[in-house]
Amino acid sequence: MAKVILKTITKFFGSNKVLDQLNLTVNDHEFLVLVGPSGCGKSTLLRIIAGLETSTRGTTVIGNRTVTELSPKDRDIAMVFQNYALYPHMNVYDNMAFGLKMRKVAKEEIDHRVREAANILEISNLLDRKPKQLSGGQRQRVALGRAIVRNAQVFLLDEPLSNLDAKLRVQMRAEIIKLHRKLRATMIYVTHDQIEAMTMGDRIVVMKDGKIQQIGTPEEIYNNPANMFVAGFVGVPPMNFLSWSPGVVLGIRPEYIALIEKRESTIDTEIRSEKGDYIIEGTVEVIEYTGAEKLIYLQTNFGQMVVKTDTSQPIKEEKRYNLLFGTTDIHFFNMESGLRMGQDRPEQLVGTAAVV
Amino acid sequence: MIQWKFVRNLLLVFFCSLYVFPIIWLVMISFKYEVDIFSIPPKWLFVPTLEHYQTVLADSHVGAFLTNSLFVALGTTMIVLLVSAPAAYGCARFQSKAAGRFIFGLFLLRMLPGVAVVVPIYLVASKLAMLNNYLTLILVHVCIVLPIAVLMLQNFILEIPKELEEAAMIDGCSRSAAFIRIILPLMTSGIVATSVFSFIISWNEFLFSMTLSGYSTQTLPVGVTSFMTDKTLDWGAIAAMGVIMIVPVGLFTFMVQKYLIKGLTMGAVKE
Numbered sequence: 001m002a003k004v005i006l007k008t009i010t011k012f013f014g015s016n017k018v019l020d021q022l023n024l025t026v027n028d029h030e031f032l033v034l035v036g037p038s039g040c041g042k043s044t045l046l047r048i049i050a051g052l053e054t055s056t057r058g059t060t061v062i063g064n065r066t067v068t069e070l071s072p073k074d075r076d077i078a079m080v081f082q083n084y085a086l087y088p089h090m091n092v093y094d095n096m097a098f099g100l101k102m103r104k105v106a107k108e109e110i111d112h113r114v115r116e117a118a119n120i121l122e123i124s125n126l127l128d129r130k131p132k133q134l135s136g137g138q139r140q141r142v143a144l145g146r147a148i149v150r151n152a153q154v155f156l157l158d159e160p161l162s163n164l165d166a167k168l169r170v171q172m173r174a175e176i177i178k179l180h181r182k183l184r185a186t187m188i189y190v191t192h193d194q195i196e197a198m199t200m201g202d203r204i205v206v207m208k209d210g211k212i213q214q215i216g217t218p219e220e221i222y223n224n225p226a227n228m229f230v231a232g233f234v235g236v237p238p239m240n241f242l243s244w245s246p247g248v249v250l251g252i253r254p255e256y257i258a259l260i261e262k263r264e265s266t267i268d269t270e271i272r273s274e275k276g277d278y279i280i281e282g283t284v285e286v287i288e289y290t291g292a293e294k295l296i297y298l299q300t301n302f303g304q305m306v307v308k309t310d311t312s313q314p315i316k317e318e319k320r321y322n323l324l325f326g327t328t329d330i331h332f333f334n335m336e337s338g339l340r341m342g343q344d345r346p347e348q349l350v351g352t353a354a355v356v
Numbered sequence: 357m358i359q360w361k362f363v364r365n366l367l368l369v370f371f372c373s374l375y376v377f378p379i380i381w382l383v384m385i386s387f388k389y390e391v392d393i394f395s396i397p398p399k400w401l402f403v404p405t406l407e408h409y410q411t412v413l414a415d416s417h418v419g420a421f422l423t424n425s426l427f428v429a430l431g432t433t434m435i436v437l438l439v440s441a442p443a444a445y446g447c448a449r450f451q452s453k454a455a456g457r458f459i460f461g462l463f464l465l466r467m468l469p470g471v472a473v474v475v476p477i478y479l480v481a482s483k484l485a486m487l488n489n490y491l492t493l494i495l496v497h498v499c500i501v502l503p504i505a506v507l508m509l510q511n512f513i514l515e516i517p518k519e520l521e522e523a524a525m526i527d528g529c530s531r532s533a534a535f536i537r538i539i540l541p542l543m544t545s546g547i548v549a550t551s552v553f554s555f556i557i558s559w560n561e562f563l564f565s566m567t568l569s570g571y572s573t574q575t576l577p578v579g580v581t582s583f584m585t586d587k588t589l590d591w592g593a594i595a596a597m598g599v600i601m602i603v604p605v606g607l608f609t610f611m612v613q614k615y616l617i618k619g620l621t622m623g624a625v626k627e
Binding site for chain 2: 050051052071072073075077078079081082083085086087088089098099102103146150
C-alpha cells in the first residue's frame, strides 16, 4: 500500500481548464472520497492518477515513484469503473484472473488469489458465469474482485455504486467499507453523492470547477464548512442561507432549528434563554413527511427556510412559528467570496441576533 | 383488419419478387434449351437441360476464373480486415480532425466514378509492369472496399465502452494488447459482416478486373464476357456462369447470417 501525492495538477481539455493547480496527499491506508457536482473534475483527477489521462502540468507520485509519465499498466493500481467494465467474452474467473495473467503470475497463484477474492466477496458460485448472466450487484462484486486480486498499491473507484438501485447501493456501501478495513488498502473513491462521501470517507475532498474547496474528515466538512458551497453541498436538506446584514450571510442547518408556535402571550426573551440565541418568525408553507422526520418549509423575513423536526411535533400549515437556534450552530459567510468567517467574525453580528 | 393484412402481404410479395425476379429468370435461362430461351411469350414450364452447365464446366478456363476470383476476393478480404480493424479503432478512439480527414480521404476514391480513375490506374500499373498481376487486382479492390469497411467497423468499436480497454490497460495491457485481447473478440460479428461485404464487392467487381487483369488472372465476372463473342452470344452459358457465381457467395452469406444480421443491426437498439 502506498501514499499518493499530487502536486500542482492542472488539466486542460482544449482551452477548457478542468483542473486548476491541484495539490493533494492521500495517506497510506486511507479511504479518501472525492466529491462534487458533475463537471467538477473529480473523475478527471482520478483518471490522471490512473494514467488514463495525462495532466497538462503537475506531478503524480504513487508510493515512492513519480508516475507522471508512466502508462496505467506500470503504475500498480487497480480501478473499479462505474459501468463495471467487465470483459463480456470472459467468465467471472477469467475476468478476475486477466490482470494476473497479463502480469505472468504463476497459474496456481492466480487460482489461489481468485478463489480467495471470490470467497471474500461471496461470488464463489458464480465463477463460471459470463457477466451477462449476472445481476447488477453481482457484476459490481466481480468488478471489485478483479481489483482485489491484483494486490495493487492503490485502489481507484469511480462512482462504483451509481448504477445500482437504492437498496443495493446502501448494502454495497457497507461492504466496501468492510473491504477497506479488511484490506487496509489506500482507496480513492469518486462520487457525486454526498451521503456516500460522508458515510464512507476517512477524509473527504469537496471539489468544484476544478478546484478543491475543502479537505477534511466528514465531521469537519459538516460542522466547519470552509465556504458556502461546501456548506450547501453537504447535508440533506442543505443549509439555510439568510442574508443577515450587508455582505454577510448566515448559515444554519435545518436540524439545528427549533420551531415554537407563536402565541401572543409568550414573551420572546423567555423562549430565547431556554432554546437559543436567535429568533426568526415564519409562516409554514409546505410540510414534507419523510417517515422518520418532517421537513417544514417556512417563509420568513429572510426568505424561505427549511427546518427538520421529528414527527412527534404537531405542525400546522399556514400557522406562524418562531424559529430558534443557538450561536454555536450558526456560520457566517462573506457574501462576496463565499468564505466562512471564522473566529474573527465581527462582534456586532452576534449583537444583531435579537432583531426579529 | 383482414383486408389490410391481405393488402400488406400482397405488397410484400410484389416488392420481394421485384428483387428475386432477376435471379429466378437467370436460373431459368441456365436450364433452358436455346429455343426456349428466346421463345415469346416466355415459357414458364419447359423441359430442363444441363447442357449449358456442361459447356461451361467443360471449358478449361472456367476453373481458372473461379480460382482467380476466389484468390482475389479472399486476398482482398484479408488485407481489408488487417488494415481496416486498426484504422477503425484509431478513428473511433482518437476522434480528431485528422481522423475525420482520414476517412474523407478514403472516401475520395469512392466519390469519383470508377471510369474516371481506371485509366490513370491502368497507366500506373502498366508503368510498374504490374498488369496481369493478382497483387494489383487485390490492391485496387482493397481501395474500393476499405473506406466502407473502416466506417462499418468504426461504428462497431464505438458501441464498445472504452472503459473495457481502460480496464485492460490498468490490468497490465498496452493499448495494442488491449485492442487485440479485448476489443477484437468483441467485434466478431462486425468483422464477419465486413468480410462478407468486402468478399462480395471484390467477387463482383468488373471494371477494374476487366482492365487490369490479363490472360492468366481473369476473374469470373470478366470470364463471363468470354461467352460473348462477335459471332455468338451464348445466353445459356452466361446464365449458367451467373448461377455458378452466385452459389459461393450465397453459401458464404448463409453460413454467417447469424453474425451478419447481428452485425448489420448492431447499434440500432440499445442493449
